[in-house]
Amino acid sequence: MTREELRNAIGNACDIMRREGLTTMDYMEQLSWLLFLKSFEDTENNLEAEAAYNGRAYDRILAGDYRWSVWAWPDKGLTGDALVSFINNDLFPHLRSLSGTPERAMIANIFAEIYRSRLQNGYVLRDVINIIEGIDFHSTEDVHVLSLIYEELLAQMGSQAGFQGEFYTPRHIIRFMVEMVDPQIGETVYDPACGTGGFLAEAYRRMREQESSIADYEKLQQRTFYGREKSARTYLLGLMNLILHGIQVPNIERTNTLARNVRNIPEAERYDVILTNPPFGGSEHETIQQNFPIKGHATEMLFLQHIMKSLKRKHGSRAGVVVPEGMLFRGGAFASVRKELLEEFNLHAVVSMPPGVFLPYSGVKTNVLFFDRPGPTEGVWYYEIRHDGFSLTQTRRPIPENDIPDMVEKWRARAESDWSWIVPVEEIVANGYDLTARNPRHAEIAERRSPEELVASVLTKEERLTELLGELQELLGGGNGVG
Numbered sequence: 001m002t003r004e005e006l007r008n009a010i011g012n013a014c015d016i017m018r019r020e021g022l023t024t025m026d027y028m029e030q031l032s033w034l035l036f037l038k039s040f041e042d043t044e045n046n047l048e049a050e051a052a053y054n055g056r057a058y059d060r061i062l063a064g065d066y067r068w069s070v071w072a073w074p075d076k077g078l079t080g081d082a083l084v085s086f087i088n089n090d091l092f093p094h095l096r097s098l099s100g101t102p103e104r105a106m107i108a109n110i111f112a113e114i115y116r117s118r119l120q121n122g123y124v125l126r127d128v129i130n131i132i133e134g135i136d137f138h139s140t141e142d143v144h145v146l147s148l149i150y151e152e153l154l155a156q157m158g159s160q161a162g163f164q165g166e167f168y169t170p171r172h173i174i175r176f177m178v179e180m181v182d183p184q185i186g187e188t189v190y191d192p193a194c195g196t197g198g199f200l201a202e203a204y205r206r207m208r209e210q211e212s213s214i215a216d217y218e219k220l221q222q223r224t225f226y227g228r229e230k231s232a233r234t235y236l237l238g239l240m241n242l243i244l245h246g247i248q249v250p251n252i253e254r255t256n257t258l259a260r261n262v263r264n265i266p267e268a269e270r271y272d273v274i275l276t277n278p279p280f281g282g283s284e285h286e287t288i289q290q291n292f293p294i295k296g297h298a299t300e301m302l303f304l305q306h307i308m309k310s311l312k313r314k315h316g317s318r319a320g321v322v323v324p325e326g327m328l329f330r331g332g333a334f335a336s337v338r339k340e341l342l343e344e345f346n347l348h349a350v351v352s353m354p355p356g357v358f359l360p361y362s363g364v365k366t367n368v369l370f371f372d373r374p375g376p377t378e379g380v381w382y383y384e385i386r387h388d389g390f391s392l393t394q395t396r397r398p399i400p401e402n403d404i405p406d407m408v409e410k411w412r413a414r415a416e417s418d419w420s421w422i423v424p425v426e427e428i429v430a431n432g433y434d435l436t437a438r439n440p441r442h443a444e445i446a447e448r449r450s451p452e453e454l455v456a457s458v459l460t461k462e463e464r465l466t467e468l469l470g471e472l473q474e475l476l477g478g479g480n481g482v483g
Contacts, residue, residue: 001134003145010149013131022118024157029233030118031153032240034132035146036110039243041068042137061103066094074130080122087125088116102249109254110239113232147244154196154237169198169277169322170396172389173357173368176404177275177320178202180349180370180411185210185219187272192257192306194227197238199275201245208246221248226271228257258284258302261291262309270312277322278303281364294340296333300324304337308345311373318372325365328435338433342425345371349411352384352437356392367437380428382437383407383420 001009010031017027044060051058064070071077071086078086095111098104119125136142155168183189183203191199204225211217225247229235235254242250280300289295292305300323311317327334328350341347349370355363371377389402403419410420421440428435 001136001142006135006142006145007149009131009134010146010153013128014153016124016128017119020119020121020124025233026118028153028157028237029114030128032236033110033114034129035135035150036236036240036243037062037068038072038132038135039137040107043248046138061098061101061107066091072129072133074133077126077129078122079126083122083125084117084120092116106239106249110236112254114236143244143246147241150241150244154241168196170357170390171198171202172404173322173353174198174202176408177368178206179408181273181275181318181320183207183273183275185216185224188223189225189273189275190271190310191227191274191276192303192310193276193278194229194238194252195234195277197227197241197245197250197252199277200225200227200247200250201242203273203275204242204245204247225251227252228255230254230256256288257306258288258291258299260306262306263291263293265309267313270310270317272312272314272317274307274311274319274321276303276307278307280324280327294333294336298334300327301334301337304341308341311345313373315373319370321369322366323369325367325436328367328437331432335433338435341369341371342377342428342433343375345373345375345377347371347377347380347435349381349383350435350437351407352382353388354386354392357388359392359394359396377425379422379424380435381411381414381420381422382439383410384437384439386419
């Protein structure tokens with residue numbers, strides 16, 4: 001297919017499913033598992049041909065009636081009620097029962113909570129399958145174009161409905177974070193809340209440019225990228241995204257990351273690089289809080305502890321983490337986590353992002369923390385981003401103003417400017433470990449700010465006041481406050 005033909009084909013498949021009343025999440029799930037089974041058939045065909053060429057036999061994981069080419073091919077596949085019945089009552093139970101190898105376990109995890117086809121009209125389902133069948137997963141060009149289309153669909157889904165309360169991280173934010181952390185071949189990369197796999201996919205894209213040998217290729221495919229994701233649907237979407245980007249068997253677990261006790265993570269299970277935008281604004285049960293030395297119900301605080309404990313102890317291990325504004329200034333357990341961060345790591349940069357980066361599903365103000373081994377921190381370099389290349393409105397349309405290139409350039413030299421500055425750690429400690437980005441040139445700069453920027457600043461202050469009131473209510477309430 002040409003690029004336009006492939007784009008139209010996927011668009012037609014989505015239109016068919018929308019007309020059948022499927023929600024965005026429903027048809028993305030349906031599209032994802034169909035794409036997965038078609039791509040897996042093509043992968044197994046390649047492995048079988050390679051084994052035959054070398055005089056070996058290949059033991060197919062999906063064999064007999066469970067092969068895509070048996071039940072799904074247009075000329076000899078099923079249709080109507082027989083198709084739906086086979087998928088729901090035979091294919092899915094078989095896929096959930098697979099075990100014994102990482103590939104089989106991955107398939108079982110994908111289908112662990114998929115019990116039926118979202119499309120219950122077998123003739124409509126046949127139309128969608130026929131479209132998927134036209135995609136050639138042997139074609140590098142087809143797969144590359146499909147990965148771009150799939151990422152666009154994920155972005156559309158995020159902008160329309162979000163991911164069950166999770167934020168879709170805009171790709172331009174992911175790219176600058178990966179650029180600043182700069183993972184190298186031979187290092188492990190981990191996202192403890194990997195969602196649809198954006199950070200791992202972008203890290204793979206960057207690291208693939210360094211690939212120069214078969215050994216490099218095998219490292220990238222098998223021993224580099226790791227992640228965890230709690231939501232079954234999001235896990236499926238993330239796996240499919242990573243497979244389309246070229247990672248054949250992603251090392252992604254479907255689990256609650258915070259259920260692991262961080263006190264006893266062995267060095268062999270720690271990582272060189274962590275890149276993530278973990279869930280925030282949520283609350284965890286007391287049984288989960290017991291897994292952390294500093295207890296509290298807020299997910300952002302627990303995830304930051306998990307990240308700190310999951311970094312290898314060696315020199316140069318590093319992380320880039322998105323956190324909400326409240327993580328930088330709230331007291332109690334939050335301040336204790338920040339104290340540990342400053343004492344045990346080198347928090348070398350805090351990038352303050354404007355409210356609206358995660359619109360249209362949240363206007364929350366966020367920051368990106370960049371820290372590495374060893375500590376302690378001596379001073380923190382700050383940069384205040386005012387424009388990220390998109391309007392801070394519900395539509396998030398592209399605009400010419402973009403501070404990110406200037407931020408990256410100044411970060412490399414730790415340069416100070418109207419929008420970047422350095423704060424000695426002694427000043428931060430004296431201020432109760434408050435890491436809030438307070439531009440020392442704010443007064444003179446405010447005179448030059450546009451009305452839109454002034455409104456955004458007021459909204460940020462209102463959000464901070466809401467956070468403080470919430471913390472006060474928790475302290476007065478006693479039962480649900482942070483420990």
